[in-house]
Amino acid sequence: MARQNRSDYDDEQSADEMYELNEIFSKFKDDPHEDCVRVKRLTEVIQALGRNPSMKDAEERIDELETIGKYELTLDDILQILREPWTSANNDRDDLRHALERFKHEHDDYIDVERFRQAMSTLGEPLAKREVDDLIRLGLANDQKKIDIEYLLVQLLGDNA
Known part of the structure; x- marks a missing residue:
């Protein structure tokens, strides 16, 4: 090429x-x-x-x-x-949403921070502690104890992805 x-x-x-x-x-x-x-x-x-x-x-x-x-x-x-x-790789909004929803709390669109931290640190290709902390900070909107899935997707991929 x-x-x-x-x-x-x-x-x-x-x-x-x-x-x-x-x-x-x-x-x-x-x-x-x-x-x-x-x-x-x-x-x-x-x-x-x-x-x-x-x-x-x-x-x-x-x-x-x-x-x-x-x-x-x-x-x-x-x-x-x-x-x-x-x-x-890994930039498809629907695929990422689907993956994140597997960790959400009950029937809302939030993920408990500690559950998220454990999943990102142990499953698949584990992320470093700093990377997990950065993702958590990106996903925290108003509630400092839960990660807002949609907010995190917007922070990672933008509004139009």
Whole structure:
């Protein structure tokens, strides 16, 4: 597959979208005068850009990049990586809602924080404590003891996903 550069991506995206992508990308630069981020920050960058791949997939991709000597990524590199199918995993609202509803309390759309913490720390691909804490903070709307499923989905995927 031919590598697309930023100008190819510009044809597909509006100037406003490219500006927003660049602003998000820039937040991950170690040095604001450089046009790259460390490859170790790949997962954070693509999550900030709205993707939610598994940690395993992200770590494998980082390892692949490091194996070929790629330790820094430009915005063009990130845009190319965003086209890879593995970055789109786990972003389906209905699938995520269905998965979260398995942990909800009785017949409402809330999940007990401790039940959520246990599930996210032990089931499937366990999340790190920090990641679980971040998700909990995202899902707490008004009630500080329960995670609002719909509110969490909006925080993770936006209103239109």
